[in-house]
Amino acid sequence: MIYWDIFWAFFISNLLGYGGGPSTIPLIQNEVVDRYEWMTLNEFGDLFAIANVLPGPIATKMAGFIGYQVGGGLGSFLALAATILPSAIAVILLFKFVNVFKESPQVKLMTKTVQPVIAILLGVLAYNFFLTALEDSGLMHLTILTAAGLLSMNKLKVHPALVIIGSLFYGGMFLS
Numbered sequence: 380m381i382y383w384d385i386f387w388a389f390f391i392s393n394l395l396g397y398g399g400g401p402s403t404i405p406l407i408q409n410e411v412v413d414r415y416e417w418m419t420l421n422e423f424g425d426l427f428a429i430a431n432v433l434p435g436p437i438a439t440k441m442a443g444f445i446g447y448q449v450g451g452g453l454g455s456f457l458a459l460a461a462t463i464l465p466s467a468i469a470v471i472l473l474f475k476f477v478n479v480f481k482e483s484p485q486v487k488l489m490t491k492t493v494q495p496v497i498a499i500l501l502g503v504l505a506y507n508f509f510l511t512a513l514e515d516s517g518l519m520h521l522t523i524l525t526a527a528g529l530l531s532m533n534k535l536k537v538h539p540a541l542v543i544i545g546s547l548f549y550g551g552m553f554l555s
Contacts, residue, residue, distance in 0.1 A: 384415060385454045389442050389461035400437040405500040407441060408507075417449050421515060424508050428547065432540050438462050516554055524549060 388410035396403030404427065411417050418426070430440040439462050446458025480486050512521050524546055531537040531545070 381450050382453060382457055385446050385450050386457045386461045388415060389446070389458045390464060393438060393462050394465040396438070401501060402497040403438045404441075405504045407438065407445075408504060411445055417445060420507055420511050424511060427508075428543055432543050432547075516550075520549075520554060 389407070392403050392406035392410055396406050408420075408423055412420050412423050426441060426444060427437075430437050430444070433440055439459055442458035442462040443455050447455035450457065509521075516524075527549075528542050528546065531542050532539060
């Protein structure tokens with residue numbers, strides 16, 4: 380039964396996650412943290428941070444890790460398959476209709492309509508991470524990390540991956 384749960388959690392998340400990795404993360408979080416309770420929100424946040432630093436699609440990295448943690452090698456395979464399958468099926472089935480509907484006003488409207496929904500889902504995820512970080516780390520560390528991150532990325536134009544790595548080192552030194 381656990382293998383079915385792994386497959387279904389990632390299949391549904393990626394089937395409904397229109398727009399790629401960022402839109403699937405809140406859906407994966409809902410399945411993994413809230414529904415099946417395979418991880419805490421804090422563990423999910425740590426995994427999300429590490430997956431952001433590594434190259435490649437974020438959803439597959441997270442699926443592979445979570446699937447392995449929950450169900451071993453077979454769980455990892457099923458989670459990865461469930462992550463890739465919705466897109467693969469859509470590409471195969473819808474490829475011949477791309478040229479027919481690419482200029483359709485309904486398709487353009489659907490794309491513009493779903494963008495605010497994705498932004499709200501990511502905002503809720505960020506808010507939940509903020510509350511967890513505030514509770515676990517305290518206001519002082521959260522303020523330091525936020526200010527350093529904003530300054531580094533906006534003023535100094537440091538790559539976000541380097542900011543995440545720096546935050547990991549800060550957390551390892553001061554929050555362990």
